[in-house]
Amino acid sequence: MIRMTGINKGYMLGEEKLPILKNINFTVEKGEYVAILGPSGSGKTTLMNIVGCMDEMDSGEYYLDGLAVHETPQDGLTEIRNKKIGFIFQNYQLIPTYNILQNIVMPLLARGMTYGEAEAACMNTIELLGLTNRISHKPGELSGGQKQRVSIARALVGRPSILLADEPTGALDQSSGKDVLRLFRELNDMGHTIVMITHDSQVAKSAGRIVRIVDGELYED
Amino acid sequence: MRGSMRISEIFRLVYLNLSQNKFKVILTSIGIVVGSATIMLVLAIGMGGRAEVAEQFKNLNAGAIDISYGGQGSFDMDSFMSGAMGNPFGGQGSSRGNSGRGNGSTGFPGGSAGGFSGGVPGNVGGFSGGTFPGGGSNGQQKSNPFGGRSSGDEVILTTADCEELELFVAGITDTTISYSSKASLEGGELESATSYTVAGVRSNYAGISNLKMTIGNFLTDEQDESKEKVCVLGMSVAREIFGSAYAAYDGSVYIDGRPYVVTGVLAEMGTVASGISPDTAVFVPYETGIKYVTGPSISPTVTVIAADVNSVDRVMADVETVLADSYEGVTFNISDAGTKMEAASASNETLTWLLVSMSVIVFIVGGIGIMNVLFLSVKERTNEIGILKAVGCSRKDILIEFLMEASCISFIGAVIGVLLALAVTPLVELFSVRVELTVSGALLSLLFGVVTGTLFGLQPAYRASRLIPVVALNQE
Secondary structure: OEEEEEEEEEEEEOOEEEEEEEEEEEEEOOOOEEEEEOOOOOOHHHHHHHHOOOOOOOEEEEEEOOEEHHHOOHHHHHHHHHHHEEEEOOOOOOOOOOOHHHHHOHHHHHOOOOHHHHHHHHHHHHHHOOOHHHOOOOHHHOOHHHHHHHHHHHHHHOOOOEEEEEOOOOOOOHHHHHHHHHHHHHHHHOOOEEEEEEOOHHHHOOOOEEEEEEOOEEEEO | OOOOOOHHHHHHHHHHHHHOOHHHHHHHHHHHHHHHHHHHHHHHHHHHHHHHHHHHOOOOOOOEEEEEEEEEOOOOHHHHHHHHHOOOOOOOOOOEEOOEEOOOOOOOHHHOOOOOEOOOOOOHHHHHOOOOOOOOOOOOOOOOOOOOOOOOOOOOOOHHHHHHHHHHOOOEEEEEEEEEEEEEEEOOOOOOOEEEEEEEEOOOHHHHOOOOEEEEOOOOHHHHHOOOOEEEEOHHHHHHHHOOHHHHOOOEEEEOOEEEEEEEEEOOOOOOOOOOOHHHEEEEEHHHHHHHHHOOOOOOEEEEEEOOHHHHHHHHHHHHHHHHHHOOOEEEEEEEHHHHHHHHHHHHHHHHHHHHHHHHHHHHHHHHHHHHHHHHHHHHOHHHHHHHHHOOOOHHHHHHHHHHHHHHHHHHHHHHHHHHHHHHHHHHHHOOOOOOOOHHHHHHHHHHHHHHHHHHHHHHHHHHHOOOHHHHHOOO
16 A cells, blocks of 8 residues: 655755655555654654645655656646545644535545535545534534544545544543543444554554654654 | 436536625626626617717718818818818818908807808717808908909808819719808797897708608798798797797798797707707708898808719818819818818727727626635635545536636626626716617627636636646644
């Protein structure tokens, strides 16, 4: 599913290039639930951005579902993000002026569906996440846990190959965080491949496999 | 392959964004509102001006050439052209009464100081370019005023000159001679004597000037020859004196104390470019006017009709030659209707273009306003753009969304602008400006507004579409 070899990434800091990811080799098989655990500044978010085709690597090879991402142009990356990846963000990243349904259907609209088609296609997911009564609300009217459920619903509606979650419980209270992790477990049991990034080892323990990242280098547990 | 977002769905997003920022939309579109309103009004004023010019010249025979005495001295084309273009004080009139150089060297439009003039409606040059050589030159003529030639310094054109021109200038279909003066009128519902323009004309004047009758008949040759005291009233005069054309017909008016029978009333002709305004004039037979109203010291205008509009220049040159032969060392003002029409149209066109240029500037300012707000909007919504990119919206989708927002804001502004123009029109008309609103003007304003906003929205939209997803997403 995911096969990364020799990934390097750095950012220019003045005249010098600061290495963030150093020779990363990372593999995820279909149906796996992997946690990438690392402290702040370790490069885990950068790794997730590259896995999610949101950022470019300096060197290395990355194959997703057999597609050579490292050779794919920008428009192709957009297509990969839309069809193969579902993002779940720490701070939910919902558009505040749209209601819940409008937020959730967005990946389907981007695929060329009409609003009606998209709405019909996502109703099961909305029901699964217990958001049926909230679809006409604005994100500002929901709790943190509910917002994260909306974010998960949006990630799921496109039936992606992989769910990428960046600190999904980071902004939630303990109870809501546990709910989200339980949901991830259930989704994984249903066959979804999940890669979660966290700095919290307790959260990481909910995953089937933990990979540690320290100073831009990846270590398998 | 992945399909792009449907235009209808992008439009839905645009509607969502705009409907939740109504105040911002209104503020953003103010430049376009003003621009659209301006361009619609400008076009309407331009059309109004054009209609006014057309109306003023509708009775004018395009082949008409007016000739009037311009003073002593060699003929000067520039001077008669300046006369034709309307020097308001007619500087050529160095006329002399029998007391030597008279004080009437300056003519007065309308002949209010005893100056006389004539010419078919639209005779700008005739009035202004020295057609009134003797504002005060009521002095006696040294020559026989009806004899066709002046032996003194002042020349009075006569019917004999008309005949001579018809004889020697090829391509003339008709000639007439006329003059006008101010005289006091009484009768009808008038409570006191009132000054009106009295025009002495030949019977063919009505045909040449395209005058039409509401009731009765125009003046006849017989009435002219026998110097009958009859008159034809312009519509406004008939209404003012008698209340209506029908009441005026066969009634009597007193011109300078003498009774005249009203044999007809002209149809309403509207405003004319210049010359004798038919609506406000009283027409009397040529000879009757000389005998009872003006006396022999008149400054008539001979009007020659060229058979072919394209040969007007040649006819004018021939007229000049014939007159130069008859009156050595005398200057005549010779002007043609076509030149006046062209000048009036050209000046109207110039004004329209000037106003359109102003509108374009307003649009540019409005467009820059939209651009600034959209740049700000892109900055404000960078995170939203990042989310859209993360979920798979393409650069093209985002470019179209922002462009459509710019277009919609501009369209809303343009619609408000058109409505504003409609609302302001009565106010503009209060200042006697003719405004001709047209559907094409409104559509053009809308089009200009939308195109301007869209063009100025291009750069911000392009910038939004090029944002790097991860950078945009992390922007707070």
